[in-house]
Amino acid sequence: xxxxxxxxxxxxxxxxxxxxxxxxxxxxxxxxxxxxxxxxxxxxxxxxxxxxxxxxxxxxxxxxxxxxxxxxxxxxxxxxxxxxxxxxxxxxxxxxxxxxxxxxxxxxxxxxxxxxxxxxxxxxxxxxxxxxxxxxxxxxxxxxxxxxxxxxxxxxxxxxxxxxxxxxxxxxxxxxxxxxxxxxxxxxxxxxxxxxxxxxxxxxxxxxxxxxxxx
Numbered sequence: 001x002x003x004x005x006x007x008x009x010x011x012x013x014x015x016x017x018x019x020x021x022x023x024x025x026x027x028x029x030x031x032x033x034x035x036x037x038x039x040x041x042x043x044x045x046x047x048x049x050x051x052x053x054x055x056x057x058x059x060x061x062x063x064x065x066x067x068x069x070x071x072x073x074x075x076x077x078x079x080x081x082x083x084x085x086x087x088x089x090x091x092x093x094x095x096x097x098x099x100x101x102x103x104x105x106x107x108x109x110x111x112x113x114x115x116x117x118x119x120x121x122x123x124x125x126x127x128x129x130x131x132x133x134x135x136x137x138x139x140x141x142x143x144x145x146x147x148x149x150x151x152x153x154x155x156x157x158x159x160x161x162x163x164x165x166x167x168x169x170x171x172x173x174x175x176x177x178x179x180x181x182x183x184x185x186x187x188x189x190x191x192x193x194x195x196x197x198x199x200x201x202x203x204x205x206x207x208x209x210x211x212x213x214x215x
Contacts, residue, residue, distance in 0.1 A: 007165045014204055036060065038208045040082045043192050045211040049075050059083075077114045082189060085111040089193045093200040098158045101150050104177075107193050112186040125150070126184040140181035149180045166202035170195045 001009070023031065041056035051059070055068045059079050068076065085107050092103055109123025116122050125146045129139045141149050153176055160169060174195040181187045196206045 007167060010167055010204075011165075017205070018203070033060075035206050035208075036083070036086055039086060039192075039196070039206055040079055042208045042210050043189050044075075044078050044082055046209060047078075047188055049078050051075055051079055074115055081111050081113055081115060085189070085193055089197050090200065093197055096201050098161060099154065099173075099194070099197070101154050104150070104182075104190065104194065108183045108186050108190045111189045111193070112183075116185045121184050122186075123183070125182050128184075130181060130184075140179065146180060146182045150182055153177065153180065161198075166198060166204055170198035170204075170207075173198060 037053065037057045037060055040060065041051065041053040044051065044056070051068065051071060055071065056079055058068065059076060060083055088107060088110055105123040112122045113119065125143070127143050129142055131139045153173075156176070157173060160172075164172070174191050177191045177194055178187065183190065192209065199205065199207060
C-alpha cells in the first residue's frame with residue numbers, strides 16, 4: 001500500500017471511529033483516563049522509568065498519596081511531571097492555535113521540572129552538544145544552532161499545519177524536533193507530546209509508543 005493510500009485508510013478509520021460518538025460522560029472520562037495512563041507509562045518507560053502500567057495508574061489515580069515500593073522518588077516525580085505535561089498538551093489541543101516555541105518550552109519545563117538538575121534547566125535550550133547513543137561522531141543540532149532551528153521549526157509548522165494530512169504533519173513534526181534535540185532532558189517526552197497534540201486537535205486518537213521489551 002502506497003503512502004497516500006495509507007493516509008486515506010487512516011482517514012477512513014477515523015470516520016468509522018467517529019460514528020461511535022457521542023459517548024456518555026462516564027465513558028469519555030474512563031476512556032480519557034485510560035489513554036492518559038497508557039501515554040504517561042509508555043513515554044516514561046521508553047526513557048528508562050521502571051514503573052509498570054499498573055503502578056503508573058496507582059500514582060495518577062491516587063496522586064501524591066500513592067507510594068510505590070521499590071521505586072525511586074525520581075521515578076515517581078517523572079510520572080507526576082509527565083501527567084501534568086499531558087494535561088497541558090490537552091489544553092493546547094482545545095485551542096487549536098499554531099504551535100509556538102513558547103508552548104514547546106512549556107511542555108518540556110512541565111515534563112522535567114522536578115527531576116532535572118539544576119532545576120532552572122527545565123524548558124531551557126541546552127548549551128552543550130549532545131549525541132545519539134552509539135553515534136558520537138554525529139551530534140544533534142549544535143547548541144548554538146538551536147534558537148535558529150527552533151524558529152525554523154515554528155515557521156515550518158505554521159506553514160504546513162493546514163496543508164499536510166494530520167498524521168503526516170504529526171510524524172514530521174516529531175522527526176524534525178527530535179533531530180534538533182533542543183533540551184538537556186525530556187526531548188523524547190516532549191516530542192511525543194507534540195505529536196499527540198497535533199493528532200488530538202485534529203480528532204485522531206493519542207498514539208503511544210510502547211517500550212521495547214528486554215530480549
